[in-house]
Amino acid sequence: xxxxxxxxxxxxxxxxxxxxGRLTAVDGVSFDLGAHESLGVVGESGSGKTVLSRTIMGLQxxxxxxxxxxxxxxxxxxxxxxxxxxxxLWGRQVAMVFQDPMTSLNPVVKVGKQIDEVLRVRLGMxxxxxxxxxxxxxxxxxxxAAATRYGAYPHSLSGxxxxxxxxAIALAGSPQLLLADEPTTGLDVTIQAQILNxxxxxxxxxxxxxxxxxxxxxxxxxxxxxxVVMYAGRVVETGTTRDVFARHRMPYTRALLESSPKISNPxxxxxxxxxxxxxxxxxxPAGCAFAPRCAxxxxxxxxxxxxxxxxxxxxxxxxxxxxxPVAAGGPS
Amino acid sequence: xxxxxxxxxGLSVTFGPxxRRVSAVDGVSFDVAAGETxxxxxxSGCGKSTTGxxxxxxxxxxxxxxxxxxxxxxAASGRALRERRTAMxxxxxxxxxxxxPRRRARDIVAEPLDCWKRAAGEERRRIVDGLxxxxxxxxxxxxxxxxxxxxxxxxxxxxxxxALAMRPKLLICDEVVSALDVSVQAQILNxxxxxxxxxxxxxxxxxxxxxxxxxxxDRVAVMYLGRLCEIGPADALYDxxxxxxxxxxxxxxxxxxxxxxxxxEVLEGEPPSPLDPPSGCRFRTRCPYAxxxxxxxxxELREVARGHQVACHFPLTITRRGGAPD
Amino acid sequence: xxxxxxxxxxVEEVTEEPDGRRLGVLFWVCVGWLALNLLAAxxxxxxxxPNPLTQNYNAVNAGPSxxxxxxxxxxxxxxxxxxxxxxxxxxEAGLGSMLIGFGVGxxxxxxxxxxxxxxxxxxxxxMYVVLAFPAIIxxxxxxxxxxxxxxxxxxxxxxxxxxxLVYRVIRTATLAVATQDYVVAAKVQGxxxxxxxxxxxxxxxxxIAVSFLLIGVATVVTLEGSLAFLGLSVAPPTPSWGxxxxxxxTILQLNPWLALFPAAAMCLFLLALxxxxxxxxxxxxxxEGKL
Numbered sequence: 001x002x003x004x005x006x007x008x009x010x011x012x013x014x015x016x017x018x019x020x021g022r023l024t025a026v027d028g029v030s031f032d033l034g035a036h037e038s039l040g041v042v043g044e045s046g047s048g049k050t051v052l053s054r055t056i057m058g059l060q061x062x063x064x065x066x067x068x069x070x071x072x073x074x075x076x077x078x079x080x081x082x083x084x085x086x087x088x089l090w091g092r093q094v095a096m097v098f099q100d101p102m103t104s105l106n107p108v109v110k111v112g113k114q115i116d117e118v119l120r121v122r123l124g125m126x127x128x129x130x131x132x133x134x135x136x137x138x139x140x141x142x143x144x145a146a147a148t149r150y151g152a153y154p155h156s157l158s159g160x161x162x163x164x165x166x167x168a169i170a171l172a173g174s175p176q177l178l179l180a181d182e183p184t185t186g187l188d189v190t191i192q193a194q195i196l197n198x199x200x201x202x203x204x205x206x207x208x209x210x211x212x213x214x215x216x217x218x219x220x221x222x223x224x225x226x227x228v229v230m231y232a233g234r235v236v237e238t239g240t241t242r243d244v245f246a247r248h249r250m251p252y253t254r255a256l257l258e259s260s261p262k263i264s265n266p267x268x269x270x271x272x273x274x275x276x277x278x279x280x281x282x283x284x285p286a287g288c289a290f291a292p293r294c295a296x297x298x299x300x301x302x303x304x305x306x307x308x309x310x311x312x313x314x315x316x317x318x319x320x321x322x323x324x325p326v327a328a329g330g331p332s
Numbered sequence: 333x334x335x336x337x338x339x340x341x342g343l344s345v346t347f348g349p350x351x352r353r354v355s356a357v358d359g360v361s362f363d364v365a366a367g368e369t370x371x372x373x374x375x376s377g378c379g380k381s382t383t384g385x386x387x388x389x390x391x392x393x394x395x396x397x398x399x400x401x402x403x404x405x406x407a408a409s410g411r412a413l414r415e416r417r418t419a420m421x422x423x424x425x426x427x428x429x430x431x432x433p434r435r436r437a438r439d440i441v442a443e444p445l446d447c448w449k450r451a452a453g454e455e456r457r458r459i460v461d462g463l464x465x466x467x468x469x470x471x472x473x474x475x476x477x478x479x480x481x482x483x484x485x486x487x488x489x490x491x492x493x494x495a496l497a498m499r500p501k502l503l504i505c506d507e508v509v510s511a512l513d514v515s516v517q518a519q520i521l522n523x524x525x526x527x528x529x530x531x532x533x534x535x536x537x538x539x540x541x542x543x544x545x546x547x548x549x550d551r552v553a554v555m556y557l558g559r560l561c562e563i564g565p566a567d568a569l570y571d572x573x574x575x576x577x578x579x580x581x582x583x584x585x586x587x588x589x590x591x592x593x594x595x596x597e598v599l600e601g602e603p604p605s606p607l608d609p610p611s612g613c614r615f616r617t618r619c620p621y622a623x624x625x626x627x628x629x630x631x632e633l634r635e636v637a638r639g640h641q642v643a644c645h646f647p648l649t650i651t652r653r654g655g656a657p658d
Numbered sequence: 659x660x661x662x663x664x665x666x667x668x669v670e671e672v673t674e675e676p677d678g679r680r681l682g683v684l685f686w687v688c689v690g691w692l693a694l695n696l697l698a699a700x701x702x703x704x705x706x707x708p709n710p711l712t713q714n715y716n717a718v719n720a721g722p723s724x725x726x727x728x729x730x731x732x733x734x735x736x737x738x739x740x741x742x743x744x745x746x747x748x749x750e751a752g753l754g755s756m757l758i759g760f761g762v763g764x765x766x767x768x769x770x771x772x773x774x775x776x777x778x779x780x781x782x783x784x785m786y787v788v789l790a791f792p793a794i795i796x797x798x799x800x801x802x803x804x805x806x807x808x809x810x811x812x813x814x815x816x817x818x819x820x821x822x823l824v825y826r827v828i829r830t831a832t833l834a835v836a837t838q839d840y841v842v843a844a845k846v847q848g849x850x851x852x853x854x855x856x857x858x859x860x861x862x863x864x865x866i867a868v869s870f871l872l873i874g875v876a877t878v879v880t881l882e883g884s885l886a887f888l889g890l891s892v893a894p895p896t897p898s899w900g901x902x903x904x905x906x907x908t909i910l911q912l913n914p915w916l917a918l919f920p921a922a923a924m925c926l927f928l929l930a931l932x933x934x935x936x937x938x939x940x941x942x943x944x945x946e947g948k949l
Contacts, residue, residue: 414849448848
């Protein structure tokens with residue numbers, strides 16, 4: 001872990017007021033992110049990973065959301081910050097790459113202009129300098145014939161190219177933190193590899209920190225140094241990527257790892273499916289949210305909520321009353 | 333070899349007016365033996381889903397034949413087509429839009445029976461409840477719920493029950509798990525394996541996820557830009573891919589293992605437009621091994637190992653493969 | 659905003675119980691009001707109302723009283739009775755013309771959207787040609803020459819003019835449904851076209867059709883009022899809300915009751931229709947309902 005902390009998240013809780021009742025999408029999440037570090041946030045739908053990333057960004061729908069806790073980015077508090085203060089952060093301190101490149105680009109504005117805008121509004125560049133820099137950025141994200149593509153509209157680009165443009169826009173303000181929310185979901189395998197390599201490369205080259213939010217363990221396995229595993233809005237396990245994969249203690253982490261098929265296994269390998277489905281956030285069980293699906297659950301799990309406690313390795317935490325023995329957590 | 337259950341010969345599908353003709357599927361031929369699972373894998377736009385839909389004649393093939401147990405489906409029409417087609421059933425990618433939100437689970441599963449007046453009253457109820465129970469939906473508690481009240485995984489289970497109602501021989505699964513959470517995905521894959529054994533089903537499993545396809549398939553076919561590149565036994569094809577495209581595809585796949593070595597090099601660029609596909613081999617524009625011959629002569633499928641066919645003039649051998657995945 | 663979209667996904671993911679959304683008290687008040695209107699129109703002959711055509715020169719332009727609830731007009735006719743009888747014209751015109759509009763437009767729209775291809779192209783072009791005529795002017799022109807004007811003729815003219823509008827709305831609604839996988843699924847199970855249209859498409863198009871029907875009725879009621887104001891509706895002395903407002907024009911200062919009550923009746927009727935239509939649309943919209 002690096003010495004300086006860029007992002008400090010403490011007890012972040014995001015509650016939505018819905019017609020069906022109060023919905024706690026993120027529940028008391030805390031972690032630190034060092035400079036130049038890459039962190040993976042992994043979870044299934046309803047785990048709160050996307051809401052968490054939006055909370056870190058300070059993106060909230062206007063009504064019916066209550067955020068408590070603290071998100072400090074380079075010492076600046078994001079929770080409760082004014083729109084104006086947040087606008088100062090966006091682009092220059094933190095930028096986001098969304099899942100769907102089609103909806104995160106304005107369809108009626110040329111892609112070059114969309115990069116220009118960030119440069120001119122955020123960095124106060126003049127027209128000519130912004131244009132030159134935009135083309136440079138397009139080249140950096142691997143768009144061939146960048147000068148020509150500068151004048152292209154999003155619809156004339158393929159999905160992979162569009163996501164490269166989104167990355168270019170995110171990089172325009174030279175942010176210190178890049179938040180990528182499912183950046184490759186919906187892209188083809190070979191394009192996904194290209195985009196992930198690109199993110200890797202620019203992160204190293206520009207010395208950014210990165211948070212990679214995904215449901216796909218394959219995406220984070222070799223590209224992040226630390227992992228946060230989320231379930232029902234809470235962190236259930238966190239540690240170095242290696243420790244989480246090889247020495248996980250929380251049964252949910254293991255279930256997640258073992259339920260996804262692997263290319264290295266022979267065909268017709270029986271999958272260890274987790275029974276049931278992700279919990280209803282409006283009607284969470286009293287104890288551990290994973291207890292109803294867990295093979296090791298006891299009465300205590302059903303009545304009392306486990307909190308994060310340290311494992312043997314430094315920085316490795318898990319929330320479970322009946323943790324797996326270390327030996328059982330080997331990669332399958 | 334016994335006669336295959338499904339035999340596809342020279343299947344082609346084109347879309348659009350003459351000036352903007354898209355060749356979505358071009359001369360695809362393969363067989364599926366009774367009781368086996370054939371995986372059809374490829375990236376978006378490769379024509380794998382169109383192939384599945386053309387088999388069912390949801391889209392009309394422009395050329396080629398599809399025969400099921402020796403009977404030509406492409407020649408049938410009207411009621412005969414509708415009746416014969418019930419021997420094949422299809423499950424779709426989007427579990428929510430696969431079910432009419434305004435109908436109840438029981439009625440959805442009973443729909444095929446009602447269409448063909450196969451069962452009524454007590455018997456209909458017995459069959460439907462049996463099917464629901466088999467796919468893991470409690471018919472007593474949930475049978476009368478509306479489709480819109482179910483989650484994605486539950487909807488997919490109901491879709492499977494509906495597909496099984498007519499006791500089909502062939503089940504075409506089009507990206508059936510790609511919209512589901514990992515934990516639910518495993519449940520559905522296991523369910524399909526169980527039902528296949530119980531009903532003696534034959535599966536055509538279309539998906540983009542290489543690990544999912546390998547897990548469920550006996551044989552795997554790889555498509556690129558409307559054509560078949562390679563087809564062979566699942567384990568053999570993944571261990572020793574013979575087509576350069578397959579190699580790249582497998583190299584790009586992400587393994588959920590931090591210790592896994594970064595495999596192979598990444599395929600550069602993107603597939604060309606199906607509006608104007610390259611001459612000869614359609615992969616030649618991105619293939620590092622392409623030569624003159626690849627531009628002029630379309631490679632035909634030929635056998636490189638027992639049951640393993642590849643459409644490439646220069647199939648990869650063990651020595652040629654070098655840095656590629658092993 | 660994208661973050662509210664996220665909320666929708668979140669809620670949808672966890673919604674399992676049937677949505678207990680309620681239509682609300684106001685909805686039922688509106689339904690009650692409409693029912694009262696319809697009942698009164700239907701039973702106008704049996705209700706203890708004075709004859710709406712009987713003139714009484716002893717009580718001309720009288721204000722509301724116990725004897726004449728809404729007062730009387732310049733010929734001494736009971737306004738309350740005329741408002742009730744007048745509602746018949748409005749309601750008949752509204753329902754009648756929508757019956758024609760939906761009877762022809764809805765099946766054609768569904769068929770065109772389901773079948774697509776040549777049938778769709780031809781029908782859509784025909785409908786757009788009809789739509790291109792300025793409907794109001796055409797209606798006025800036809801009604802000016804097609805005399806003597808009767809309610810039936812007015813219903814036919816407005817009904818025909820409504821066909822392309824209904825066609826367009828229903829076609830669009832059906833298109834959205836017809837591309838869903840469950841329609842394809844029904845097809846591959848061997849369901850016939852008729853079965854798919856009735857079982858899969860109709861239930862999903864019906865809520866949109868019903869709310870459009872209600873708003874259509876409201877529009878026609880207004881249209882009839884406008885025509886009456888131009889003297890192009892049913893001939894006097896038959897009362898209609900529009901006719902009554904028209905007649906009040908010259909003596910508005912003398913007898914404001916004559917305009918007020920039919921206008922208020924019409925206004926409340928329209929409000930109720932529009933409110934019900936709108937509420938029903940959101941209530942039955944499966945996707946929107948979860949927001």
